[in-house]
Amino acid sequence: MYSSLILIPFFSVIVLNLPFRTLMKKSAFWVCIALSLIQIFAVLFSPTGSLGNLTEMFFSFLRVDLWIDNLSRIMLLCIGIVLFTAAWVQKELSKDEERQFNFMNVLLLLLAGLNGIVLVRDIFSLYVFLEITAVSSFILIGFNKERDAFEAAFKYIILSVIATALMLTSIGLLLMIAGDTSFATISATLKTSPDKLLAMFAVAIFLCAAFIKGGVMPFHGWLPDAYSASPASVSVILAGVVTKTVGVYTLIRIVYSVFGYSPALTLILLIVGTLSVVLGALAALGQSDFKRMLAYSSISQVGYIVLGLATGSMLGLAGAVFHLFNHSIFKSLLFVNSAAVESSTGTRNMDNLAGLAKKMPVTGTTSILASLSCAGIPPLAGFWSKLLIIVALWMGKFYAFAIIAALASILTLAYFLSLQRRVFFGKLREDLAHIKESGFGFLLSMTILALITIGAGLGFPFILNSFLLPVKTISGG
Amino acid sequence: MSGEITHIFWSFGLFIVMLFVIGLYCVLMTYNLVRALIGLEILIKGVTLLIIVAGYVSGHIALAQSLVITLIVIEVVVMTVAVGIVFGIRHYNESLDTRAIEKLKG
Amino acid sequence: MTLNIFILLALIAAALWTVMTRSLLRSALGLALTSIILTILMFQLDSPLAAVFELSVCAGLISVLFISTISLSLPLSEQEWMKHMRERMARFWFLPLLLILVAVVLSFMNIKPTIHLPAPDKIQDVRFVMWHLRRFDSMGQIIILLAGVFGVVILFKEKIKK
Structure with missing residues (x-):
């Protein structure tokens, strides 16, 4: 069933571009919404039936083995939700039908790429889908043809191709050692291989590539520019799922299912994670652009995920995956908020804003919820995932890192309070007196995302037992 | 037998590392957008050679060839999109900012 | 050699x-x-x-x-050049x-450590490997080509508004 999640977007793009384009132009947006809903329902209820059998047949024709575990399920869920919101935001922002149509097509190809990354079990196919995602994101970043966006896209291309080259070098070396590129063969070879030095070199450069793609701290050069310069809907999807899937999910999958842990690898992950957490938060404090602050905050939160992964324990991994989910949700919510503020007031500079909470009640309330969740205030979802990560670090005897991670969440609270104070509270400026609450698409996506954040926080025990703790048991096997 | 084959790999390896150095140096030191892309191309050439050599020495040349063919197709698409972005940047640099034309020099 | x-x-x-x-x-x-x-x-x-x-x-x-x-x-002028x-x-x-x-x-x-190589493949025909073992990659190629087509349409064809 899940295999059809790659095929359906691909075929819908083909169908949308068949001769009756005028008819199709209006429906592109609804196709996008429908596909994201299908994906969400497929993950939540995992139906089986004739449709499932049909796609299974097709996939046995493709000779590919895809399997799914809870980690993939959670990623697919995030992708579905964030795609839904991004499509609504884009509908609010752009009225031009032709451009809307092109945007939705590229969005569908991006969806196919992201689902592919989550589902494949072959290191070279992983590369193929990473590139599909990367190419679609380059196009989407430059979609509005603004100067800054082009420059950000170029920077992203340079770093992304360098990361790809590193990744392919690693693939080449692994191909030589293992003789095949599937996860299973490589994993088995790395356990028994006598060529320790070469294998370690290959693992190290693959990690470097994943770090660049995920934008963690020493390798983050492209990320703030790309997030802040791209169109609003694109920054929602970039921050919400693209870097999370391309960088962080790949990292978790490769470390967990393929490479396995070693003391050196744990140390690298711990150091990189801590650097991201602390420096990202400090950099976020100094920003005055709404989206740029969120971008640095994103780097900081990804650091927590890497720390959770570094512990290697069941609890740590559960925390990392839950934080990955939460971060997708609340960071896309914050980016939707920034898009709403920008479309109402025409600026992202926080020094020129104040007191918007009275004029835009929904935006104000949801952004407070998202900020508190991100800063780890109970009982919101972000609190639980951070707690899991910090407890896992403490139990793994990484005391110093646990303390740094706990203290850094105060920094998180600090920069979000500064954001709230500058944008939503205080006295309303006179030149902003005429602004109104944003449109239906914004309100819908903000409400849904905020409800998910609250729901995941309140239903935490259920989620922990049914989704998160089985992550390890399944993906290890 | 294995020793000789390994020797072939390491001699190629030296040259592959040199290609990487040339490509990275070009990307990092140039101010020209097109030249940066050319540097990336040289980097990818090195990777292509590496995969072919890896397949050759380990006796999986057929697999390596099919990987390289996929790699080449993807590389072309990435470069086309990159050139599209460069066109966009050049449009602004010619019309808006004279200082930024500096960036287009090598 | x-x-x-x-x-x-x-x-x-x-x-x-x-x-x-x-x-x-x-x-x-x-x-x-x-x-x-x-x-x-x-x-x-x-x-x-x-x-x-x-x-x-x-x-x-x-x-x-x-x-x-x-x-x-x-082109640049002589002095600039x-x-x-x-x-x-x-x-x-x-x-x-x-x-x-x-x-x-x-x-x-x-x-130059000696590398322990795996057993070579029995199938040495590229066409067979390409079409029978790596079909999924071929599908990936088609998707990325489609993405490239949209890239060309969006980046080259549409006019930049000033």
Whole structure:
């Protein structure tokens, strides 16, 4: 069933571009919404039936083995939700039908790429889908043809191709050692291989590539520019799922299912994670652009995920995956908020804003919820995932890192309070007196995302037992 | 037998590392957008050679060839999109900012 | 093997020329030359099909792409050109030295552990591997080509509004 999640977007793009384009132009947006809903329902209820059998047949024709575990399920869920919101935001922002149509097509190809990354079990196919995602994101970043966006896209291309080259070098070396590129063969070879030095070199450069793609701290050069310069809907999807899937999910999958842990690898992950957490938060404090602050905050939160992964324990991994989910949700919510503020007031500079909470009640309330969740205030979802990560670090005897991670969440609270104070509270400026609450698409996506954040926080025990703790048991096997 | 084959790999390896150095140096030191892309191309050439050599020495040349063919197709698409972005940047640099034309020099 | 070493030296020389040469046009031609030498090397390593792809796509298509980009940009005046040349030499003159250094250091370090290779494949036919074992990658190629088409439509065809 899940295999059809790659095929359906691909075929819908083909169908949308068949001769009756005028008819199709209006429906592109609804196709996008429908596909994201299908994906969400497929993950939540995992139906089986004739449709499932049909796609299974097709996939046995493709000779590919895809399997799914809870980690993939959670990623697919995030992708579905964030795609839904991004499509609504884009509908609010752009009225031009032709451009809307092109945007939705590229969005569908991006969806196919992201689902592919989550589902494949072959290191070279992983590369193929990473590139599909990367190419679609380059196009989407430059979609509005603004100067800054082009420059950000170029920077992203340079770093992304360098990361790809590193990744392919690693693939080449692994191909030589293992003789095949599937996860299973490589994993088995790395356990028994006598060529320790070469294998370690290959693992190290693959990690470097994943770090660049995920934008963690020493390798983050492209990320703030790309997030802040791209169109609003694109920054929602970039921050919400693209870097999370391309960088962080790949990292978790490769470390967990393929490479396995070693003391050196744990140390690298711990150091990189801590650097991201602390420096990202400090950099976020100094920003005055709404989206740029969120971008640095994103780097900081990804650091927590890497720390959770570094512990290697069941609890740590559960925390990392839950934080990955939460971060997708609340960071896309914050980016939707920034898009709403920008479309109402025409600026992202926080020094020129104040007191918007009275004029835009929904935006104000949801952004407070998202900020508190991100800063780890109970009982919101972000609190639980951070707690899991910090407890896992403490139990793994990484005391110093646990303390740094706990203290850094105060920094998180600090920069979000500064954001709230500058944008939503205080006295309303006179030149902003005429602004109104944003449109239906914004309100819908903000409400849904905020409800998910609250729901995941309140239903935490259920989620922990049914989704998160089985992550390890399944993906290890 | 294995020793000789390994020797072939390491001699190629030296040259592959040199290609990487040339490509990275070009990307990092140039101010020209097109030249940066050319540097990336040289980097990818090195990777292509590496995969072919890896397949050759380990006796999986057929697999390596099919990987390289996929790699080449993807590389072309990435470069086309990159050139599209460069066109966009050049449009602004010619019309808006004279200082930024500096960036287009090598 | 001796022949291969000479071809490899030519490859490095071509890549170096691509990076060092002053004119952008020659740089693009140098890239095509590098590609052609790589093709010869691939023929030497028993991979004719991939070599043909490299020749037609990389040496052909990508060169056309780059040259058309370069030919659309404005030429510089004489003075600007001289200034630009001096500036460029200052940045690039130590690349050859760096390369020689890397080569010497790597040859002296002599890291050549014997690699334990896996058993070779029984199937040695590219067409079979391509169509029977890597079909999924072929589907990926089709998706990325579609993405490329939309990229061209969006980035080249639509006008930039000022």
